[in-house]
Amino acid sequence: MTLTPVLSRHWDSPDSWTLDAYRAHGGYDGLRTALSMDPDDVIALVKDSGLRGRGGAGFPVGAKWSFIPQSRPDDETANPAAQKPHYLVVNADESEPGTCKDMPLLTANPHALVEGAVIAAYAIRARHAFVYLRGEVIPVLRRLQAAVDEAYAAGLLGVDIDGSGVDVDLVVHAGAGAYICGEETALLDSLEGRRGQPRLRPPFPAVAGLYACPTVVNNVESISSVPAILRNGVEWFRTMGSEKSPGFTLYSLSGHVTHPGQYEAPLGTTLRELLGYAGGVRAGHTLKFWTPGGSSTPMLTAEHLDTPLDYEGVAAAGSMLGTKALQIFDETTCVVRAVLRWTEFYAHESCGKCTPCREGTYWLVQILQGLERDGGSPGDLDRLLSVSEAILGKSFCALGDGAASPIMSSLKHFRDEYVAHHGHGGCPFDPARSTLFADDGPLLATAGGAR
Incomplete structure (x- = not known):
């Protein structure tokens, strides 16, 4: 490419x-x-x-x-x-x-x-x-x-x-x-x-x-x-792109990548190819998850590195190309914390016109904050899915869908990480050691360092 x-x-x-x-x-x-x-x-x-x-x-x-x-x-x-x-x-x-x-x-x-x-x-x-x-x-x-x-x-x-x-x-x-x-x-x-x-x-x-x-x-x-x-x-x-998605486009690479920036390439390019131009994931780290079109699109993982980044290819992988905002996250990132930050954004930006989005995003934030702070309550993961399903496809515009997508996709790919938050009584993630489940030492969430 x-x-x-x-x-x-x-x-x-x-x-x-x-x-x-x-x-x-x-x-x-x-x-x-x-x-x-x-x-x-x-x-x-x-x-x-x-x-x-x-x-x-x-x-x-x-x-x-x-x-x-x-x-x-x-x-x-x-x-x-x-x-x-x-x-x-x-x-x-x-x-x-x-x-x-x-x-x-x-x-x-x-x-x-x-x-x-x-x-x-x-x-x-x-x-x-x-x-x-x-x-x-x-x-x-x-x-x-x-x-x-x-x-x-x-x-x-x-x-x-x-x-x-x-x-x-x-x-x-x-x-x-x-x-x-x-x-x-x-x-x-x-x-x-x-x-x-x-x-x-x-x-x-x-x-x-x-x-x-x-x-x-x-x-x-x-x-x-x-x-x-x-x-x-x-x-x-x-001559560029694919049959159904022809032409060139701007891909925005940000996050844990060596050289973030704009990369103009044919539609259908893969993230693996773009990372080759961007110097790969930052030195000493590995890819954990990424978004193909901004935070409102379902997240993908390292197994999707060779997915063609066109509208059909990304849809077949279970996500959306969207604005081609490729956010790269390595293994030092807590998925729950990242999803919480996105959800707080959507709750703040909801216009309040429709009930599913206005009320649903509020409750999603409460549940995620509980998981990060003290592990939440039994059944929180089912509640997250239930509220997300009550928003997805039922809100007045696509903002509600965007709020539900990262939650549902992260539970699909990283459910064990959510379970670990509940089991440890808060965020068990120690980014200083690049370790997801720290079994010893103070928990950052309860020691005031996670937030």
């Missing part, structure tokens, strides 16, 4: 974020190609490429664009939805624990997103596009806004783009910082100025999204990948 830098190819170039640097490497050539085509043909090309959403479930990008009513808004014979304005919204609210690909992309190569947004807006016949960016990342916000300003000054945004007669405005919106706003309908509510909570569907955003108008919501990496496809063609894109 070889790495395939496309989005990250020029991240180390001087002033890579500027318009001049981007254009020096073929920037905005894809936009020029798109503007010479009919919008429907642009959608068809992206659909033929097989580009799948890079922000979660991997839904085909071209298919998502095609759901927008494609009759022209000024066509009086069109259906009512087509006569409403169309909107493009880019989800840059990167907040999944372990996910760290969109912010580096926007920092080093923001014009890829700007160019992709103009192409996508043109394809779906949207006059206005929005980037919903996580408000805490002020340096990224400034970098992206500067790129947008450059594009306006160069005639690549605004009225009559590049002399084509096409008008597109792009607004960078800073969100207030809530994990739930990564869910597309909660993001739309927040963008409209309301509290970010998921909407009941149907209607879906393609019919009634932003301001109750047809809307496409795509991830940063998904939109940023479009210009390269327009520039190099469908056949080039399909």
Whole structure:
């Protein structure tokens, strides 16, 4: 396997974020190609490429664009939805624990997103596009806004783009910082100025999204990948990846790895291959468990090192590719403690709209804290599974599923470690000795060191 830098190819170039640097490497050539085509043909090309959403479930990008009513808004014979304005919204609210690909992309190569947004807006016949960016990342916000300003000054945004007669405005919106706003309908509510909570569907955003108008919501990496496809063609894109998951993508390696960072590779790459580039698990330690797509995806173990990291391969292994956030944990990690930290996050970030998630995440935290503190009570493991099953598939949005996944998968792979917590009256794990079950010496959980 070889790495395939496309989005990250020029991240180390001087002033890579500027318009001049981007254009020096073929920037905005894809936009020029798109503007010479009919919008429907642009959608068809992206659909033929097989580009799948890079922000979660991997839904085909071209298919998502095609759901927008494609009759022209000024066509009086069109259906009512087509006569409403169309909107493009880019989800840059990167907040999944372990996910760290969109912010580096926007920092080093923001014009890829700007160019992709103009192409996508043109394809779906949207006059206005929005980037919903996580408000805490002020340096990224400034970098992206500067790129947008450059594009306006160069005639690549605004009225009559590049002399084509096409008008597109792009607004960078800073969100207030809530994990739930990564869910597309909660993001739309927040963008409209309301509290970010998921909407009941149907209607879906393609019919009634932003301001109750047809809307496409795509991830940063998904939109940023479009210009390269327009520039190099469908056949080039399909030379990478697998048949059902073609193309390149950014894998984020973090945790107990020698060289954490972003590794751009074809879909279908394995963790074993990526660890080869990243220097392996940190010296003197071995892999214990890992997440393929952030903490909301079921964890995998060392036996899954050769699982193809594409949507089908990871699903066959019992997890989800998600945002491709590969969190690596070695044998010094207490599984129960790691799962507790994740669960506390989900309980804190629950919007409270639905009972299974609001109440379920609270009780999951109480049970896990008891196991860590004093071993909990008999039957706690069954209660963990019972509460998780009451949340999974029954909450209003995917946050509840994300909270249940690490618990259910960790009990599947590491049930003995949970049992040991109960049997020892608290966390028996001594990371100083890299020993999971310490039979002698003070227990860190009761000595105040485990927390």
